[in-house]
Amino acid sequence: MSKEKLKILCVLYDDPVDGFPPNYARNDIPNISNYPGGQSAPTPEKIDFSPGELLGCVSGELGLRKFLEERGHTFVVTSDKDGPNSVFEKEIVDSDIIISQPFWPAYLTAERIAKAPKLKLAITAGIGSDHVDLQAAIDKEITVAEVTYSNSISVSEHVVMMILGLVRNYIPSYNWVIKNGWNIADCVSRSYDVEGMNVGTVAAGRIGLAVLRRMKPFDVNLHYYDKHRLPKETEEELGLTFHSSVEELVKVCDVVTINAPLHPETENLFDGEMIGKMKRGAYLVNTARGKICDRNAVAKALETGQLAGYAGDVWFPQPPPKDHPWRTMPNHGMTPHISGTSLSAQTRYASGVREILECWLDNKPIRDEYLIVKGGRLAGVGAHSYSEGNTTGGSDESSRFKES
Numbered sequence: 001m002s003k004e005k006l007k008i009l010c011v012l013y014d015d016p017v018d019g020f021p022p023n024y025a026r027n028d029i030p031n032i033s034n035y036p037g038g039q040s041a042p043t044p045e046k047i048d049f050s051p052g053e054l055l056g057c058v059s060g061e062l063g064l065r066k067f068l069e070e071r072g073h074t075f076v077v078t079s080d081k082d083g084p085n086s087v088f089e090k091e092i093v094d095s096d097i098i099i100s101q102p103f104w105p106a107y108l109t110a111e112r113i114a115k116a117p118k119l120k121l122a123i124t125a126g127i128g129s130d131h132v133d134l135q136a137a138i139d140k141e142i143t144v145a146e147v148t149y150s151n152s153i154s155v156s157e158h159v160v161m162m163i164l165g166l167v168r169n170y171i172p173s174y175n176w177v178i179k180n181g182w183n184i185a186d187c188v189s190r191s192y193d194v195e196g197m198n199v200g201t202v203a204a205g206r207i208g209l210a211v212l213r214r215m216k217p218f219d220v221n222l223h224y225y226d227k228h229r230l231p232k233e234t235e236e237e238l239g240l241t242f243h244s245s246v247e248e249l250v251k252v253c254d255v256v257t258i259n260a261p262l263h264p265e266t267e268n269l270f271d272g273e274m275i276g277k278m279k280r281g282a283y284l285v286n287t288a289r290g291k292i293c294d295r296n297a298v299a300k301a302l303e304t305g306q307l308a309g310y311a312g313d314v315w316f317p318q319p320p321p322k323d324h325p326w327r328t329m330p331n332h333g334m335t336p337h338i339s340g341t342s343l344s345a346q347t348r349y350a351s352g353v354r355e356i357l358e359c360w361l362d363n364k365p366i367r368d369e370y371l372i373v374k375g376g377r378l379a380g381v382g383a384h385s386y387s388e389g390n391t392t393g394g395s396d397e398s399s400r401f402k403e404s
């Protein structure tokens with residue numbers, strides 16, 4: 001075990017406004033030890049929390065304080081992440097390790113990295129390290145790791161919920177009940193069955209493939225685009241149609257779901273031009289990253305009817321300012337970024353962060369499947385799914401959330 005005493009800075013979302021801990025709705029969660037395909041769920045030596053606890057907020061501390069302080073390290077947890085006077089920006093200057101979550105991302109820009117000369121490891125508590133300037137991490141030889149697969153299935157469930165919610169017009173119908181109405185015609189004039197529709201995913205990685213598998217029993221026609229083609233057996237088993245470009249896929253699909261990481265190749269992929277190539281009245285579901293879609297183009301397409309609905313839980317920046325058009329555009333089913341931070345998912349990604357820290361502190365290798373950047377280059381999963389570059393540009397707009 002390394003004797004060096006480190007400072008670990010952890011940025012988590014705020015506690016519930018009704019107080020912490022919440023009154024839990026259930027007493028337990030299922031134990032998931034392996035993911036589809038066989039990868040094992042996190043295997044830390046020990047955890048200091050009960051599965052199912054709220055760990056992703058400030059008081060939850062990812063269940064790490066006892067472990068880190070017993071080893072003599074300094075552990076700072078804050079939700080104050082935006083702007084030059086934030087706790088994050090003050091504490092970063094002598095931090096060795098930074099932990100952040102995509103739901104409430106502490107944007108680790110090149111400017112911030114330049115202020116953190118001791119920084120050696122950036123851990124994403126979840127999946128998707130686009131809030132880190134990966135180019136700067138490569139240049140400064142900072143290791144970037146995330147907890148691959150920890151919440152992929154959680155997100156796929158959210159995608160299915162959102163597809164059904166949009167196509168069947170669930171939220172507006174629910175709202176008629178809340179408004180004491182019984183307005184059946186108002187509800188059903190935008191309500192369809194998904195059966196028989198063409199449903200396609202942009203990217204068929206862990207989440208995309210899980211969405212395809214979950215949509216299969218709805219008797220839809222399944223389509224996908226990915227940089228690498230799935231095995232022939234998988235295509236046959238699910239009856240998949242592969243498209244060689246995103247354009248070819250969107251032309252034929254009634255529902256498109258985006259499940260690719262945000263990196264220079266996918267930033268702004270769904271701009272006005274791409275949305276213009278979709279079928280009129282298509283539905284777009286994006287739980288991948290907000291910046292993959294042009295915010296104004298999405299809002300305009302909903303207003304003109306080019307899109308019948310848009311849903312997802314990822315925005316740019318996060319938190320989005322109060323005047324972000326996705327809060328008020330018609331026919332949307334947005335949630336804040338929650339799909340990958342259910343209590344079930346938190347147990348897995350908190351365990352995964354603990355596993356990564358145990359490895360780092362004990363000089364043991366971090367699993368290849370968790371690595372995004374190592375030794376000045378994209379590594380592990382990162383080398384397969386990401387491209388070099390930076391997608392954090394414009395993230396300082398997140399400080400407007402506090403002002404408005």
Ligand code: NDP
Pocket residue numbers: 126127128129149151152155202203204205206207208225226227228229259260261262265266287288289313314337338339340341381384385386
């Ligand atoms: P995976 O790495 O398993 O899958 C990503 C897939 O995207 C891979 O198949 C990869 O292709 C593909 N891909 C990469 N670049 C492109 C591109 N330019 N065009 C098409 N496909 C591309 O990750 P997950 O499925 O687990 O997660 C995907 C993303 O979802 C994450 O990166 C994250 O941004 C987001 N996410 C969101 C969460 C939420 O809470 N809303 C939680 C978890 C993840 P290949 O490997 O074949 O090169």
